[in-house]
Amino acid sequence: xxxxxxxxxxxxxxxxxxAQTCCGQPAFNTGYWDEARPLAERFVRVFRSAEAVVxxxxxxxxxxxxxxxxxxxxxxxxxxxxxxGQRVFEFSEFxxxxxxxxxxxxxxxxxxxxxxxxxALRELRIxxxxxxxxxxxxxxxxxxxxxxxxxxxxxxxxxxxxGMISAAMGxxxxxxxxxSGAEYVASxxxxxxxxxxxxxxxxxxxVRTIHVASILAQTGRAKESVxxxxxxxxxx
Amino acid sequence: MTTASQxxxxxxxxxxxxxxxxxxxxxxxxxxxxxxQRGREQFLDYEAARRKCYEIKWEALNHLDRYLEEFEQRVxxxxxxxxxxxxxxxxxxxxxxxxxxxxVRTVVKSKSMVAEEIHLTPxxxxxxxxxxxxxxxxxxxxxxxEPPFHIVTPAMHLTRADIAKLFEEKLAEAMSPAASxxxxxxxxxxxxxxxxxxxxSAEMGITGANFLVADAGLIAITTNExxxxxxxxxxxxxxxxxxxxxVIPRLEDLAVLWPVLATAGTGQTITCxxxxxxxxxxxxxxxxxxEFHVVLLDNGRTDLLADAEQRDVLHCIRCGACLNACPVFRxxxxxxxxxxxxxxxxxxxxxxxxxxxxxxxxxxxxxxxGACTTVCPVQIDLHHHLLHNRRNAVRASDRPWSERxxxxxxxxxxxxxxxxxxxxxxxxxxxxxxxxxGLAGTTLDLLRPWTRYxxxxxxxxxxxxxLWRKNGAR
Numbered sequence: 001x002x003x004x005x006x007x008x009x010x011x012x013x014x015x016x017x018x019a020q021t022c023c024g025q026p027a028f029n030t031g032y033w034d035e036a037r038p039l040a041e042r043f044v045r046v047f048r049s050a051e052a053v054v055x056x057x058x059x060x061x062x063x064x065x066x067x068x069x070x071x072x073x074x075x076x077x078x079x080x081x082x083x084x085g086q087r088v089f090e091f092s093e094f095x096x097x098x099x100x101x102x103x104x105x106x107x108x109x110x111x112x113x114x115x116x117x118x119x120a121l122r123e124l125r126i127x128x129x130x131x132x133x134x135x136x137x138x139x140x141x142x143x144x145x146x147x148x149x150x151x152x153x154x155x156x157x158x159x160x161x162x163g164m165i166s167a168a169m170g171x172x173x174x175x176x177x178x179x180s181g182a183e184y185v186a187s188x189x190x191x192x193x194x195x196x197x198x199x200x201x202x203x204x205x206x207v208r209t210i211h212v213a214s215i216l217a218q219t220g221r222a223k224e225s226v227x228x229x230x231x232x233x234x235x236x
Numbered sequence: 237m238t239t240a241s242q243x244x245x246x247x248x249x250x251x252x253x254x255x256x257x258x259x260x261x262x263x264x265x266x267x268x269x270x271x272x273q274r275g276r277e278q279f280l281d282y283e284a285a286r287r288k289c290y291e292i293k294w295e296a297l298n299h300l301d302r303y304l305e306e307f308e309q310r311v312x313x314x315x316x317x318x319x320x321x322x323x324x325x326x327x328x329x330x331x332x333x334x335x336x337x338x339x340v341r342t343v344v345k346s347k348s349m350v351a352e353e354i355h356l357t358p359x360x361x362x363x364x365x366x367x368x369x370x371x372x373x374x375x376x377x378x379x380x381x382e383p384p385f386h387i388v389t390p391a392m393h394l395t396r397a398d399i400a401k402l403f404e405e406k407l408a409e410a411m412s413p414a415a416s417x418x419x420x421x422x423x424x425x426x427x428x429x430x431x432x433x434x435x436x437s438a439e440m441g442i443t444g445a446n447f448l449v450a451d452a453g454l455i456a457i458t459t460n461e462x463x464x465x466x467x468x469x470x471x472x473x474x475x476x477x478x479x480x481x482x483v484i485p486r487l488e489d490l491a492v493l494w495p496v497l498a499t500a501g502t503g504q505t506i507t508c509x510x511x512x513x514x515x516x517x518x519x520x521x522x523x524x525x526x527e528f529h530v531v532l533l534d535n536g537r538t539d540l541l542a543d544a545e546q547r548d549v550l551h552c553i554r555c556g557a558c559l560n561a562c563p564v565f566r567x568x569x570x571x572x573x574x575x576x577x578x579x580x581x582x583x584x585x586x587x588x589x590x591x592x593x594x595x596x597x598x599x600x601x602x603x604x605x606g607a608c609t610t611v612c613p614v615q616i617d618l619h620h621h622l623l624h625n626r627r628n629a630v631r632a633s634d635r636p637w638s639e640r641x642x643x644x645x646x647x648x649x650x651x652x653x654x655x656x657x658x659x660x661x662x663x664x665x666x667x668x669x670x671x672x673x674g675l676a677g678t679t680l681d682l683l684r685p686w687t688r689y690x691x692x693x694x695x696x697x698x699x700x701x702x703l704w705r706k707n708g709a710r
Contacts, residue, residue: 001703016704021656027643029604031626031635035647042651118605151563155603160685162245162601167689168252168567169603198690 002217003056003091010101012054019046024071025063030157033071040068044077044084052098053088056213058120058188061090066123090120091213092129092188102132107220109139112210113182115173115196116149117189130188130212137215145180147172154195170199177207184210240574241597247572248601257393261569264392265560271503272557278495278505289496290615292489293551296450296481297541303450303483304532310453314515316528324354327533331442331475332359334529338473340365340439344431346457346464347371348444349387349554350477350533353576353589356442368434370463375427379406385570387577388501388556393569399423431463441467441525445478446497446553448530452487454514455530458497462509474513474525479533481541481550493553500555500613536589546621549588551614552581558608558618564601573598580608584621592625593634599625660699667695 004014024039043064047053055061065085072081095101112134120126134142153159153169173196177185185200185207187193197209251257276282296303308318321327335343343365345351357367369378373390377383379402384390391399400417403410403426410430416422443464445455455476457464468474484493490510498504517524541547559565559579570578575586575595583598599622608618629635649659663682670681677687686693 001700001707004704018701019653021650021653024650027646029623029626030600030639030643031623031628031630032640032643032647033627033630035643038647039650118603118607122606122610149607151603151605151607153563153567153603155605158600158603162248163685163689164249164252165564165567165601166603168258169563170689172563172567194693195690198686198693201691202689 002211003054003213005217006091006095006104006106006213007054010095010099010104012099015050017046023060023063025060025067026156028063028067028071037071037075040064040071040081041075041077044068044072044081047088048080048084050087052094053084054091054094055088056091056188056211057190058090058117058124058126059191061088061093062119062123064088090124090126090129090188092133093120093124093126095216096129096132103136104133104216106137106216106218107139108137108215108218110183111141111143111181112184112186112215113143113145113177113180114148114212115145115152115177115185115187115192117187117192118151120188121149126188130186133212133216134186138220140215143180143182145182145185146176148176150176152192152196154191156191159195166195167199170195171203174199174203174205174207178205182207184208184215186210186212186215188212238594238597240594243574244572244597244601247574248568251568251572257569258567260393260395261566264389265566268389268503268560272499273503275499275503275505278499282499285492285496286613286615288492289553289613290548290551292484292493293481293553293614294548296484297547297550299485300480300483300541303485304448304480306450307448307453307483308532310450311515311528311530314453314518314528316515316530318530318532321531321533321535324533324535327354327477327531327535328356328359330529330531331356331477332363334473334475335360335363335365335440338439338527340473342434342438343367343440343442344370344434344438344463344467344471345374346441346443346459346467347374347390348442348477349384349576350444350479351442352383353535354477354533356477366434368431368438370431370435370461370467371459372424372427372461372463375431376402379403383571383576386556386559387554387570387579388559393571396420396423403427435466435470438467438471440473440475441471442475442477443468445476445482445530447490447493448478448483448532449487449490449512450483450485452512452514454487454512456490456494457511457513458494458507458509459511460502460504460508464511465509468511468513468525469523472525473527473529474516475529475531476513477531477533479535480537481552496613497553497555500553500557500611540585540588543588545624546584546588548614548616549581549584549621551616552585553614554581555613557611557613558616561607561611563603563605563607580618580622581616584616584618584625587625592629592632596625596629596634599623599629657699657701664695664697664699671695 023043024036028036065088068081072078114130152173153166159166193209200207279285311318319330360367369375376391386392407426407430410426443457446458447456495506498507516526516528558581562579565579573582575582577585586595602622604619606619649655
């Protein structure tokens, strides 16, 4: 919802095709490519007519952009999948690189550190985009946490199959988040945040998690922020 | 579930809960990270150097037969022996038979992962020979009866205090009585005193080889302690063991491979000792061994070469960078893997060397974060190969029936938007119901594997679809 709010504020017309389900990544990453393929095909059919597809997760974006070509190679939808892959964007990437907007008129008076989600960082090369957006949020103080690029330990079914390793990695991440002095850990991936949140709260940590889109959706006084966004748009 | 995977789960649980051990690993890797940062600065363009290394290895592997034969001819021309070992036991038997025939009683070993791979030391000890590891880290883990913890830094998991205590117990005669037990220099001196005696009495020196240089017919050995030089100069016999993938086309290739190996391995500009050896002592020479043997080990590598998708795994120069970068390795350490090669390269390689069925679990023990691929100096696509191993395990029907069934059901659920919505509703209702009945954390709670390590998540009342219909579409 926050993603939609921000996109609408910067002037996008949004459609949410209700026929969509899952991109297929859980099966794909567990090795069940035959189970993932029909879902990938479904995704391509549902979205191929869209001008751009925005996804508030670098991981799902990676699946479509980087993994579909391999998964759907040699199928009838291969061509559509390849071209759709170039039109699927992670949320912060879309706002900064496609829409060309850095100030979305948000207000969030807190200290925030960014956790670089692995797929966004290493598969999509997204590092500065969320930071550029957050730096322009009024009241927000952006801090860096130690080892922000180290995996939080989620990894899909890995977190369940190897819970003890996943939790050890999560503990390292939580410790780094606490050391940064941030009130919030922000990221581009809900799955990392779900995991980090569960670990932080189990430690009774004061640090909370939040999606980058949810920060950008916060406006304080709504009217003023719409004006700010409009000014920013015309300036950029 | 295979025995190896059960053992892995037990070891992973033990090691991930071992906080002092995790801290020791992290301290070592933090130092490494800082050094690598500096090491990379020596390159005008480190990425270009990586690319060059990749190309060299790619070329070598695509003409492996030609380069290996060229290497063999040149070594033989200088009076060296070359033995082609198809399997681990062939390599082991060759060395053991040689040691038996020459009446070898003492062996000094320079660090070699291939020797670990073929379990050479126990085989030599069975003969009654004494085998000394001469790399300091290897020497330390040998005193502890442990395999190396890490392919480059075998004693990474130990603190100075651990080593002082070990030397007190096992090396009392070499320790100087007056010196401080906390002084690293004294600990090194004690190891050196113990090892000097071994070097002078050994009849056989065993080394690995970092590279086999085809156009020069030389083996290249890289060490930081120079132990390889004593171990190859003093004993009568030098045996070098190397995987066939170690061959490189030209001597000049070392100009980029040596500094990249040093930087990726330890953050050094160049490793302290880089030795090139091409045969036994020549008639006019005053030192060097009388016999020089190179054992070329296949042990599954040819099969890997035939795998077009994963053959770049053979590019590996065993620098250990992927281990250091891996958050799983940092959490459980090297011994938990239960394999010769640990970390990402071990998880990718071991199924090829020892069977996918028995070692597929290692490919699943990863969050697929990709840190390994980012740091690999020869650009091996490590994390995608973990994924390929998973796909191959599913194709070979090596996965548990419960998982196979679950994913079939999952596919069915996700193949219709109504089914998807219904499943979401059922899931939320069930989780709320379980909590309302006070059954959270029991076997009836589907979230139990999650809540074992996490605080329970907030279960949303409504689906995104419901919210979207109510407010979003406007």
